[in-house]
Amino acid sequence: MVSNQTIVIPDFRQTPRVDQVGIEERAARITKRSLKKETKLNGLLLALNMIDLTTLEGKDTQGKVKQLCYKAMHLHDSYPGLPTVAAVCVYPSMVKTAKTALGNSGIKVAAVATAFPSGQAPRDVKIRDTKFAVQEGADEIDMVISRGKFLEGEYHFVFDEIASIKEACGNARLKVILETGELGSYDKVRRASDIAMYAGADFIKTSTGKISPAATLPVTLVMLEAIRDFYYQTGKMIAMKPAGGISRSKLALHYLVMVKEILGDAWMNNEWFRFGASSLANDLLMQIVKEKTGVYQSKDYFSID
C-alpha cells in the first residue's frame, strides 16, 4: 500500500466535471453488451455472491432477521453448489441477532449507522451509533453523509464526519452512502465520491434505498470512474455498492459489465463490489435455474425473505 503521507487531499471544489449527456450515453452503451451462455451463468452466480441481503424496516424483529439470515446461507437448497450472499444488512439493534444466526458461515453482517437514513443527528450520536454496531459484532458499517451540509458547501464538515466515523469503525469496513438521489447532479455525485474516498471510505455506496431515484447505471458509472481516478492517484482500491432499485438479473448483469469495463477484473468479486438489494436474489435464482433447466419456474418455488 502507498503510505497515507503520500496522499494529497485535493480541493473538492475543483473535482473533475461530469457531462450529463456523455455519462448517460456511456452507461447506455454498456447495456448493449450481450451476455450469453456461460458468461451469463457466471455473471448470475457472481451477482448472487455480491448481494447484501437487506432488511431495513421499522417493523424488523428478531424473528424476521433470523429468517433472512437463514435465507442468506441457504438461498435455494434444491440447487446444489450455489454461493451464499456476501452480507446481511440490518439496523444496529439487529446486529447481534444476525451475527448469532449467521455463525461461522462467512457471511458478513453490515449495519447501517449514523442516524440512517437521514443522517440528521449530532456527530457524537452518530459516533455512538457506529460504536454500538461495531461492539455488537458488525463487520461493516453503512453510514450516510450529511447531505444538507454537503449542499451548503460545507465539504470540510462532511469530510471530517466521515473521517471520525471511520475512526469509530475500528476494523469494520466503512461504506459511505452518498444518497445520490438527493444530490441533484452528476458533478455533485463525483464530488461527494471524492470526499468520501479521501476521508477514508472503504466502500462508496449510492443510496439508502429510502429515496427515489436510488442507484442508476449513470450514477454508478460516475462513482466507478471516481474510484478508478482515486486508484491511479493513491494506489488504493475502493469498493463500490449500488443500492436500491436493482431487482432484475438483467440490470445486475449490466452493472457487472460496467465494473469489468471501467475497473477491470480485480473488482469482480464481493470484496470490491456489492449489490444492496433484497428482491434481486430471487430473480437471480430464477434465472440460474432457468439456465440449467431451460424453463422458467413459478415464483412460488423460490422462498420469499
Place this chain on the structure above:
Amino acid sequence: MAVKKSNNTLKLQFDTSRQYAPAPESASIASIKSRYELFINGAFVAPTEKKYFNTINPATESVLSSVAEAGKKDVDKAVVSARTALNKYWKKMPGKERAKYIFRIARMIQERAREFAVIETLDGGKPIRESRDFDVPTAANHFFYYAGWADKLEYAFPNRKVQALGVAGQIIPWNFPLLMAAWKIAPALATGNTVVLKPAESTPLTALKLAEIIQEADLPPGVVNIITGAGSTGAAIVQHPDINKIAFTGSTDVGKIIQRAIAGSSKKATLELGGKAANIIFEDAPLDQAVEGVINGIFFNQGHVCCAGSRLYVQESVYKIVLQKLKDRLETLIVGDPMDKNTDIGAINSKQQLETIQKYLQIGQKEGAEMYQSSCALPKKGFFCRPTLFTNVAQSSRIAQEEIFGPVLAIQTFRTEEEVIEKANNTPFGLSAGVWTDKGSKIFNMTSQLKAGVVWANTYNKFDPASPFGGYKESGFGREGGLHGLSAYVHLI
C-alpha cells in the same frame, strides 16, 4: 490484488480470461441473392455487356454475391428512364403525393431493419451494433424527415418558386452504404427530382435491397434507378450530358476529378469529400466523457468516417491523464467478428483499404511517432486492424496531415486557445471538429473560429436529418440534411 507499490506500475486488469461468450446475430435473417442485376426503370435488368463482379464479406473474405457492372449503355438507359419518369410522372405529381411514396420507403426500411442491418454488416464489415443502432434507423429517419418537406417546399423557401433540377446522378461511398443512399435519394425525391444512384463497388448490397423496397413501394418506374459498378460507371454518370446534378460523397481525389469533368457544363454539384478533423480537449473538460467522445470519434465504423476525429489535440496540463484514460478505454474495445453483438470494431472494408492503413502505420513509425495498439487478438481471416494511437506526433507529420480513413488517432498537445485554433485550421480539409470544455464562452469562441462545416461541442458524431452536414475547403461544398439539403436540389425562381 491490483495494487502495486509505485504509481508507475499501477494497472487495471482488462486483458484477462474473463471474456464475453460469442453473441452472434443470425445471418440467416438476410436473403441475399446469388446475383443482382441493375435496377432501371422499375425493373431488374441484366447489364448490356453481361459483366459481373463479386462482392465479398471483408470479415471472412468469402463471396456474398455477384453484382452487375453497368457500362456506358446501361448508364444511358438509366438516365433516359429517369428523364422519362421526371416528365411523365414525377414533375406533375403534387408534393403530398410524392411524400406518400417517401414515407412508404421509410416505413419499409423500418419494417425490414434487422435484415438491412445484417446485410450492411456482412457486406461492409461494420459491427452489427452500429448498423442496427445507427445506420439503418438514421437512414429511415432521413426518408421520414424529407417526406415531411415534400409538400411544404413553399414554406422552406418563402416567396420563391421552387423547381426541381431534373435528373440527379448520385455516387456514394462504401462507409455508410444505406445511410448515404438515404441522404442522397430522400431530398432529391422530396424536391421532385429523379435519380440515378451508384453505390460503391465493395458495398452494393443494401442499395440493391433498397431498390427492392422501392419496387415494392410501387414508385413510378424510373424515378429511382440504382446501378452498380466501379469507377468507370461513376465516370459515365458524371459525364452524361443529360444529368442536371451530381451529388458525390467520397475521396477528395475523386472529387477533384469530378469537378474537372463537369467544369463548363451546366451541371450543379455537391461534393462531400475527405476530412482530418481535430478533436480538442481543454483542461477544464469533463475528461472521461471527452475520452469516450474521442474514442467514438475515431473508432466508430473502424475510422471509415469522413468526419472522423482523427487528430486529437490535448491541452498539455491534462495530457498524461487523458492518455492513460485513452489507453484503458482502448483495452476494453472488442475487435473481431462484425456479426457479434459485442463487437466494437469490425472488419476493415477492403484489402486495399487495409493496405492503405498499414502503409500509414509504417509512415507514422518512420516519422518518429510512438505507436500504441491495444493488446487484443485479431481474427486469422478477414481484414482487421487494431485500434491505434500515435503520440509524439508533429503538425508536420504525414499522419497528422493526410486522411488515413482507418482506426488511427494522431495525438498532439497544445498550450493555449490561439495555438490550437491555428493548428486545428492548419489543414487542407474542413469537414468537422470537436471541442471539449466545461466553459460555454470557450465553446462559442472555438466554434466561430474553427474552419469546419460541423463543430461538435462536448459530443461527437451526432447526426440528425434536420441538421445540415458538409465541408469547407477540400472537404467539399454544398450541404446535406436539413433545410440546406433541400436547396441543393432546387432552382429558386
